Amino acid sequence: MSIIAPVRPTTEPATGGARTARAKGGRRRVLLRVVALLVLYALWEITARVTRNPVFIPGPGAVWHQLIVTSTTHDGVRGYSGHLLIEHLGVSLRRILIGSVIGVAAGLVLGVVMGTVGWIRVVAEPVVTFVRALPPLAYFSLFIIWFGIDETPKLWLLSIAALPPVAVATAAAVYSAPTGLVEAARALGAGRWQIVRDVVLPNALPEIFTGIRLAVGVAYSSVVAAETINGVPGIGGLIRDAQRYSQTDVVVLGLFAIGLSGLLIDALLRTAETRLIPWRGRS
Amino acid sequence: MSSDSAAVELANVEHSYGDVTAVGPVSLSVPAGEFLVLVGASGCGKSTLLRLIAGFEQPTTGTVLTGGRAPRPGRGAGLVFQQPRLFPWKTVGGNVALALRYAGLPTDRVDELLAGVGLHDVAHRRTWQISGGQQQRVAIARALAVDNPLLLLDEPFAALDALTRERLQEDLRRVSARTGRTCVFVTHSVDEAVFLGSRVVVLTARPGRVALDLKVGLPRDGLAPDELRGLPEYAALRSQIGHAVREAATVSEKAIGPEGVPA
Numbered sequence: 036m037s038i039i040a041p042v043r044p045t046t047e048p049a050t051g052g053a054r055t056a057r058a059k060g061g062r063r064r065v066l067l068r069v070v071a072l073l074v075l076y077a078l079w080e081i082t083a084r085v086t087r088n089p090v091f092i093p094g095p096g097a098v099w100h101q102l103i104v105t106s107t108t109h110d111g112v113r114g115y116s117g118h119l120l121i122e123h124l125g126v127s128l129r130r131i132l133i134g135s136v137i138g139v140a141a142g143l144v145l146g147v148v149m150g151t152v153g154w155i156r157v158v159a160e161p162v163v164t165f166v167r168a169l170p171p172l173a174y175f176s177l178f179i180i181w182f183g184i185d186e187t188p189k190l191w192l193l194s195i196a197a198l199p200p201v202a203v204a205t206a207a208a209v210y211s212a213p214t215g216l217v218e219a220a221r222a223l224g225a226g227r228w229q230i231v232r233d234v235v236l237p238n239a240l241p242e243i244f245t246g247i248r249l250a251v252g253v254a255y256s257s258v259v260a261a262e263t264i265n266g267v268p269g270i271g272g273l274i275r276d277a278q279r280y281s282q283t284d285v286v287v288l289g290l291f292a293i294g295l296s297g298l299l300i301d302a303l304l305r306t307a308e309t310r311l312i313p314w315r316g317r318s
Numbered sequence: 319m320s321s322d323s324a325a326v327e328l329a330n331v332e333h334s335y336g337d338v339t340a341v342g343p344v345s346l347s348v349p350a351g352e353f354l355v356l357v358g359a360s361g362c363g364k365s366t367l368l369r370l371i372a373g374f375e376q377p378t379t380g381t382v383l384t385g386g387r388a389p390r391p392g393r394g395a396g397l398v399f400q401q402p403r404l405f406p407w408k409t410v411g412g413n414v415a416l417a418l419r420y421a422g423l424p425t426d427r428v429d430e431l432l433a434g435v436g437l438h439d440v441a442h443r444r445t446w447q448i449s450g451g452q453q454q455r456v457a458i459a460r461a462l463a464v465d466n467p468l469l470l471l472d473e474p475f476a477a478l479d480a481l482t483r484e485r486l487q488e489d490l491r492r493v494s495a496r497t498g499r500t501c502v503f504v505t506h507s508v509d510e511a512v513f514l515g516s517r518v519v520v521l522t523a524r525p526g527r528v529a530l531d532l533k534v535g536l537p538r539d540g541l542a543p544d545e546l547r548g549l550p551e552y553a554a555l556r557s558q559i560g561h562a563v564r565e566a567a568t569v570s571e572k573a574i575g576p577e578g579v580p581a
Contacts, residue, residue, distance in 0.1 A: 218374065219403035223460065224392030224420040233416065237407035314406035317446040 093284035098291070101284045105273075115285065116276060118268040124292050127258050127270040130186075134193020134261075135254045139247055142198040146205020146243075151231070156206065167199035171257040179264060189261040196257040197250035204246025208239030241315040244308050248301060255297050324383075325350040325468055325500035326371055331380035332525075333366055339525040340366045343380060346519065346528065350467065353494050353501045353538075355515035357508060357559065359567040363526030364504045368472050371502060372397055384468055392420070395468040396461030400476050402453035404445040410456050411441030417463035427463075435459045436489060451482035458490070462497075469494075471503045475510070487513055488543045495539040508560040512536075512552060513543075518559055522566040529566035532559065 076095060083094035105120040114120055145163075149156045166174075171192055178188035212235045220234045259271035266272025270289050277285035308315070324347045332342030341363035348354050356364045369375045370382050373389035385394050404413050414432060415425040429441055435455040440448055445456070454474060461469060471490075475483040491514055494501050505511055511518045516538060520530035534555060536546060546552060 215399070215401065215403050216405060218391070219397075219399065219405075220416075221374075221391040222372065222395075222397035223417045224464070225416075229420065234405065237405070240407070312407075313444065314446070317406050317444075 090281050090283050093287055097284040098287050101282075101288045105285065105288065115273055116267045120273075120288070120292065123268050123270045123273045123289075124296060126268045127262065127293075128296065130189055130193060130261065130269070131251070131254045131258055134190050135197045135247075135251050137190065137194040138197025138254065139201050139250055141194065142201025142246070142250065143205055143243065145198070146202040146246075147209055147231075147236075149202065149206035150209025150212075150235075150239075156210070159202075160206075163199050163202050166195065167203070170260075171196045172260040172263070175260060175263075184265040189266075192261045193254045193257055197254045200249035200253060201243065201246040204242045204249070205239060208242035209235055212238055237314075241308075241312050244304075244312060248304050248308075251300060251304065252297070255293065255300075259293070324348060325352070325385065326354075326502060327381075327383040327386075328367075328371075329381045329383075331367075331370060331377045331382055333363070333370060333375060334378045339378075341370070341526045342377075344521075344526065344528055345380075346531075348500060348502065348517075350500050351498050353503065353514060353516040355503045355505060355511040355518045356521060357505055357511040357518060357563060358521035358526060358529075359523055359563065360506055362521045362523050362567075364506075364521050365472055367521075367526065368470055368502060368504050371395070371468075372470050394466055395470050396464065396466045398454075398457050398461045398469070398471040398474040400473045402445075402450075402457040404453055404456055404460075406445050408445070409441065410437075410443045410445060410448065413445065413456060414441075414460050414463055417460045421464040423464065431459045431463050432456070434462065434493075449482075451478050451486065454478060454486065455489075458486075458493075462493070467500060469499050469501045471501065473504055473506070476505070476507075483510075484543075490514065491543075492539070508556060508563055511559060512555045513547070518555075520559060520562040520566055530559070530562040 079092075080095055083089070083092045083097075086092050089097055102120065105115040105123075107119075108114070114122065118126075145159065149159050149163075174195065175188065175192050178191045182188040182191060216234050216238065217230055220230050225233060258269070259274060262269040262271025263275055266275060270292055274286050274289035277283075277289065326346070326348035328344055328346040330343045330345055332344075333340050344367065346354075356367060358364050366375065370377055371384060371389060372395060373382075373384075373391045373393075382389055387394075389395065391397075404410075405416070408416060411428045411432070414428045418425045418427065432438070432441060432455075435458050437452060437455050437459070440452065440456075445453060448456070458474070475486050478486065487510060494514075503510075503514055505514075512534065515534050518530075518532045518534055519528055520532075521527065522529045532555070536549065536551060536555070541549075
């Protein structure tokens with residue numbers, strides 16, 4: 036069954052002009068961001084100097100100073116509350132990581148089941164939406180009663196907070212598996228499980244990944260809530276203690292630590308996404 | 319034609335979506351090795367007929383048999399759709415390999431299968447990196463990967479540009495002549511029907527019924543496409559079938575009113 040006429044693959048014409056134009060756009064964006072940051076920095080500095088109330092608005096210098104203080108051992112005190120800033124951050128990141136992994140895994144399983152089994156979707160959908168609407172701090176009290184004040188309730192909190200976005204995204208994507216591709220697989224002789232593995236799940240992967248990024252974001256914003264009780268070491272515990280002692284510069288430092296590491300992790304997830312799902316937006 | 323040697327056997331087949339009858343009743347017997355083209359205006363139920371033969375739909379009344387059994391998707395028939403329907407998470411080669419894997423065959427014939435539809439050095443490519451015509455070639459290679467006795471094609475070239483369509487038609491004609499597989503090909507193009515078919519069945523507008531059943535006596539191989547198109551018999555068949563298609567469409571419109579059929 037060989038047909039003659041060989042056909043050479045066509046290459047997408049990637050013209051040099053388009054490439055340099057894109058590089059130019061990229062440089063402009065970076066420049067714009069740097070300028071915006073400088074302006075914000077200047078505004079902050081000016082506001083702090085005008086208000087002259089470091090407990091209300093600490094200046095950038097004070098925050099920078101706290102970065103050095105909390106990252107080193109001074110006068111026999113190690114960092115803040117006996118832990119360096121990086122250690123506080125590390126403990127929080129570890130909690131976020133474990134919580135997200137558990138929440139994402141559970142959300143994935145729940146989402147696939149919800150997307151494939153009709154009555155489970157009917158039952159579980161309002162429950163998931165209900166949990167999603169709750170502020171994590173609200174159910175944290177329950178976890179404290181159930182699991183005490185150590186690591187367990189914190190991980191529960193983060194897992195439960197991370198679960199709904201993944202479950203909802205997965206369920207929606209699995210449920211709306213493209214009929215055309217499912218039929219194509221059936222026509223090739225795929226069984227039920229092969230269709231799930233080779234069509235439904237890969238097709239859902241882009242949306243699942245969006246769900247994962249949302250979940251990690253939710254876990255991130257919940258970590259401070261999870262660390263309001265017995266949260267030291269931990270970046271949330273550091274912020275809470277600093278607030279108690281009116282060390283506003285440490286509070287701001289903590290906010291920066293969370294925000295910047297959050298940006299970094301989202302960038303990592305995005306890179307992973309383009310690597311793992313090259314077909315995103317193509318079909 | 320005796321029914322036990324028929325590759326496809328339709329007996330009083332009718333299919334309805336709700337209370338709308340899309341097809342039938344239709345009775346057709348397709349002997350092995352035949353290249354049957356179903357042609358008719360859009361919405362006449364010819365795609366539904368193909369889906370019945372593929373086993374994706376069950377007839378409301380009547381029976382459909384392929385190879386003497388009730389059809390089931392993925393058993394005994396390769397299928398090519400209007401859209402390539404390739405899996406974008408697989409490479410070009412991966413798409414073809416999947417067909418072999420489902421059939422429990424070794425996957426080392428992928429390059430050979432792609433070469434069989436005129437594709438070289440594309441196995442490692444992503445599906446969106448090749449042209450629409452090439453994608454449809456991959457879809458054909460995928461449908462031919464397993465040695466099924468039956469090949470079903472649902473307007474496979476309708477979405478392609480005229481030049482690509484003509485080349486693929488010529489290639490498909492050669493493939494079918496060489497492999498001797500039974501083909502059922504759905505189209506709304508009269509020219510495509512005459513060029514490809516060894517038998518052409520014209521369907522009326524909804525509900526689709528057989529309006530004309532015609533053996534095409536043109537030689538299946540040995541002639542260049544242009545020579546074939548230049549034959550006086552070719553022109554005669556074209557005008558006969560074209561006339562039948564137009565007539566079938568208007569007659570039914572008068573009888574049943576304008577169409578608006580669920581796809």
